[in-house]
Amino acid sequence: MTGLVTAGALAARLARAGCVAADDEAAELLATTDDGAALEDLVRRREQGEPLAWLVGATTFCGRRLAVHRGCYVPRGQSEPLARRAADVLPAGGRLADLCTGAGAVAAHVAGAVPSAVAVGTDLDPAALACARANGVRAVRADLAGGLAGGVFDVVTAVAPYVPTADLAFLPSDVRRFEPLAALDGGPDGCTTLRRVVEAAARLLRPGGTLLVELGGDEDEVLAPTLLASGFASWSTWHDEDGDLRGLAARRD
Ligand SMILES: C[S@@+](CC[C@H](N)C(=O)[O-])C[C@H]1O[C@@H](n2cnc3c(N)ncnc32)[C@H](O)[C@@H]1O
Known part of the structure; x- marks a missing residue:
């Protein structure tokens, strides 16, 4: 279902919401789920400002992929x-x-x-x-x-x-x-x-x-x-x- 959403369209939507690295964020969100409804939920939460790391459950720190649970400070x-x-x-x-x-x-x-x-x-x-x-x-x-x-x-x-x-x-x-x-x-x-x-x-x-x-x-x-x-x-x-x-x-x- 997420095939219906192009990376470019998603990045444009995130950019309009103020995301600075919209292309990278779009790619991460698209890689997180194959389900269109679930993706829409993630995108809406991101548009509201919820940290990307909470939505995808991870971030990269010193080149290592680390789990980041919802509610936890996101390593910078x-x-x-x-x-x-x-x-x-x-x-x-x-x-x-x-x-x-x-x-x-x-x-x-x-x-x-x-x-x-x-x-x-x-x-x-x-x-x-x-x-x-x-x-x-x-x-x-x-x-x-x-x-x-x-x-x-x-x-x-x-x-x-x-x-x-x-x-x-x-x-x-x-x-x-x-x-x-x-x-x-x-x-x-x-x-x-x-x-x-x-x-x-x-x-x-x-x-x-x-x-x-x-x-x-x-x-x-x-x-x-x-x-x-x-x-x-x-x-x-x-x-x-x-x-x-x-x-x-x-x-x-
Ligand atoms: C700015 S975050 C940094 C987390 C992590 N070191 C990093 O760089 O991603 C600060 C952390 O300190 C914890 N903290 C605050 N006061 C504390 C205390 N008195 N003892 C132990 N941990 C504390 C918070 O719960 C939070 O997880």
């Missing part, structure tokens, strides 16, 4: 540099703790790139934990690092909520309407959870271990006192192609 391309850095610094047989793992994208990439590694993800959201497990990640329900052993991890990663509460209003309306607030809201200065991540990482990491976090704005400066007080004497940051701050790497002394 902007987090790929963090995942690749984690894989680069993790020694063979090393241990990774991926706090705020969501669908488990970072942990799944690291586990795939360093097969001898031991990776564990934590999250508070049962939907995220189920999704991470579907992606092969050992995922435990915890408030950040609660319950994880201290001093044994080589790398701690976190794509934690870091949007300042007042800036949530400026996120794309689809993100605000569909994606979980608990995945995004970083509190008054964006760093409420990030400060706790830094403190947790100081406990989890062995000396010489690496903390990698995603952040934005001037959050590196906001986090500096917490980093210093937690035993991270030096750190570096990376930026995206627009020059915006995207991540911070710190070494545990």
Whole structure:
């Protein structure tokens, strides 16, 4: 039945609804179902702004196809540099703790790139934990690092909520309407959870271990006192192609 719908017509419809990558999205939706009514339902939901990854049940992250369950934060391309850095610094047989793992994208990439590694993800959201497990990640329900052993991890990663509460209003309306607030809201200065991540990482990491976090704005400066007080004497940051701050790497002394 979907043969009656051409990729071009579907892409034009998605473009009219504001989808930027309409051709790619049309191809993904067409590949999802052979049933015309089911396709129409998916297209209508996409036109309403529901994330494509929820509709097709998957996204691509660091070249890997990952399951994304409805209700779960959709892993972003902007987090790929963090995942690749984690894989680069993790020694063979090393241990990774991926706090705020969501669908488990970072942990799944690291586990795939360093097969001898031991990776564990934590999250508070049962939907995220189920999704991470579907992606092969050992995922435990915890408030950040609660319950994880201290001093044994080589790398701690976190794509934690870091949007300042007042800036949530400026996120794309689809993100605000569909994606979980608990995945995004970083509190008054964006760093409420990030400060706790830094403190947790100081406990989890062995000396010489690496903390990698995603952040934005001037959050590196906001986090500096917490980093210093937690035993991270030096750190570096990376930026995206627009020059915006995207991540911070710190070494545990
Ligand atoms: C921005 S999403 C990132 C998910 C994933 N790391 C990724 O990059 O796709 C943040 C995640 O942190 C989780 N989260 C928020 N606060 C948390 C906490 N205190 N402890 C554990 N997980 C938390 C949310 O449920 C959400 O899945």
